[in-house]
Amino acid sequence: MxxxxxxxxxxxxxxxxxxxxxxxxxxxxxxxxxxxxxxxxxxxxxxxxxxxxxxxxxxxxxxxxxxxxxxxxxxxxxxxxxxxxxxxxxxxxxxxxxxxxxxxxxxxxxxxxxxxxxxxxxxxxxxxxxxxxxxxxxxxxxxxxxxxxxxxxxxxxxxxxxxxxxxxxxxxxxxxxxxFNLEAYRFQAATGGPLGWAGRIAPEKGLEDAALVAVALGERLLVWGLLEDETYAAAVEAAVPPGTIEWRGFLPTEHLQRDLGACRALINTPKWNEAYGNVVVEAMACGVPVIAYDRGGPGELIVPGENGLLVPPDDVSALADAVRRCGDIDRSDCRRWAERNAxxxxxxxxxxxxxxxxxxxxxxxxxxx
Missing domain, CATH: 3.40.50.2000 (Glycogen Phosphorylase B;)
Incomplete structure (x- = not known):
């Protein structure tokens, strides 16, 4: 029936x-x-x-x-x-x-x-x-x-x-x-890409911590998202060496998933109790492991070792160490988690x-x- x-x-x-x-x-x-x-x-x-x-x-x-x-x-x-x-x-x-x-x-x-x-x-x-x-x-x-x-x-x-x-x-x-409509997210198996961060550009999202991780690792950080607070964005950029942050803007899903999927890891740095963490799952759907603070929704979505790694909130050094270890995660497991759960x-x-x-x-x- x-x-x-x-x-x-x-x-x-x-x-x-x-x-x-x-x-x-x-x-x-x-x-x-x-x-x-x-x-x-x-x-x-x-x-x-x-x-x-x-x-x-x-x-x-x-x-x-x-x-x-x-x-x-x-x-x-x-x-x-x-x-x-x-x-x-x-x-x-x-x-x-x-x-x-x-x-x-x-x-x-x-x-x-x-x-x-x-x-x-x-x-x-x-x-x-x-x-x-x-x-x-x-x-x-x-x-x-x-x-x-x-x-x-x-x-x-x-x-x-x-x-x-x-x-x-x-x-x-x-x-x-x-x-999520997972058909809109293409799995990418390559592991050697850049670091990424995505979200509204606002203080509660903690972009400055992800930028410090990029500095510690001597890499650039690709940033996607709606520019909500221009003063905050300028302050984050001024606090790190020129060229550390590459602003990619607010993109439709078709373009975001293509570029995000080429990253070897997404860094997620919430400073507040994030209700869920859409970009966390969007990254996983592309096969990208997520390295995040164990705070709010992302701490509930990430299964350490399977689809990402969690570190204590606001611990930038631990965040950088976890990024160094993200290559041990099977990217296909990230995609499978999204298919089962989201x-x-x-x-x-x-x-x-x-x-x-x-x-x-x-x-x-x-x-x-």
Whole structure:
């Protein structure tokens, strides 16, 4: 017997148009999940800021574009920051557009990390689920997620257990990981390439430590990512010898995976509790081992000796030593780990099971197998 199809309304991040890069890893997560759910024959409506792009392969997905001012990211807010909703903000308009279509849907799925969607959830007749994309970066957001967890934790899912541990929840968390279209990442077996680093160019990503590793090893460091903080980038470059950093910019997946796959190792240096670590898995999908601080999501994704190596957080010397040893890792094992744990298919099945179980508990739909 065929499993029933879900009718889902996906609510994109309010930080920027889907495809702009301003939404960071949430954009990649949403795009990949939409593609996976379409392959599993679910019916989707995507609510996103004006200028958004429909994910490739999702021609049947209804894209509803909403005008409004981008929401500030909580990522760089102080711990005591208050809730802020700009004048003419896109966030409430995204919710309004989603609720207008909720009567014809089984559930709404929110990707935006913000206070308003969390607060409104218990007040809605329509079931609203949340894929939480960050840890407890501020007190008010931590409290909002914990309050919703006390009301009905089945509405919450997290990328990693380490991320979920930021919150006091009444029950063990639902961890769904993340997923990627692995067909878009070509495995490269060569082991003698340069060192790489990828991510938003911002202080919490710790690029300066990776640059110091390159200096210690007398090598250059290829850097990919959205330039979010120009002052920070200039300071990192000024602190190392000229030519140490080679800026490669923010590239589409097709070009990123080609260049990243030629590296002999990806250095990952989070200074905060990274919820997952998309670039970690993107590198593994290309066969590139990842050398990372044992902090946040990357510390949960890396199996030492199989797909990378972990070192104590903020220990640059240990990071350099681990890079020297990365040649012992079989690059095909990196790819196999990604196929087992982080494919589009694996991710979409986990999310499907989470939402279906929550709906079944509400009496709305029979749980999928």
């Amino acid at each position: 065929k499993d029933p199809s879900l009718r889902l309304v996906l609510i994109s991040t309010p930080i920027g148009a889907l495809g702009s890069g301003r939404g960071g890893g949430v954009e990649l997560t949403l795009r990949s999940l939409a593609q996976g759910l379409v392959m599993r024959q679910h019916q989707l409506t995507l609510i996103a800021p004006r200028g958004s792009q429909r994910p490739v392969g999702c021609d049947a997905v209804e894209l509803v574009e909403v005008d409004g001012v981008d929401q500030p990211s909580w990522q760089h807010a102080s711990e005591a920051a208050s809730v802020e909703i700009p004048r003419n903000a896109v966030l409430p308009r995204l919710l309004d557009a989603a609720l207008q279509r909720a009567d014809n849907a089984d559930a709404l799925l929110n990707f935006g990390y913000d206070w308003l969607p969390l607060w409104v959830t218990p007040h809605l007749q329509q079931p609203l689920f949340h894929l939480i994309s960050m840890g407890a970066v501020t007190t008010v957001m931590g409290e909002a997620i914990e309050a919703l967890g006390r009301w009905d934790q089945r509405r919450l899912a997290f990328h990693t257990a380490r991320q979920a541990a930021d919150f006091e929840l009444p029950n063990p968390p639902c961890v769904v990981g993340n997923g 494919s589009q298919q694996v991710f979409s099945r986990r999310v499907e099971a989470w939402i279906s179980a929550g709906l079944a508990a509400d009496g709305n739909i029979t749980a999928l197998k």
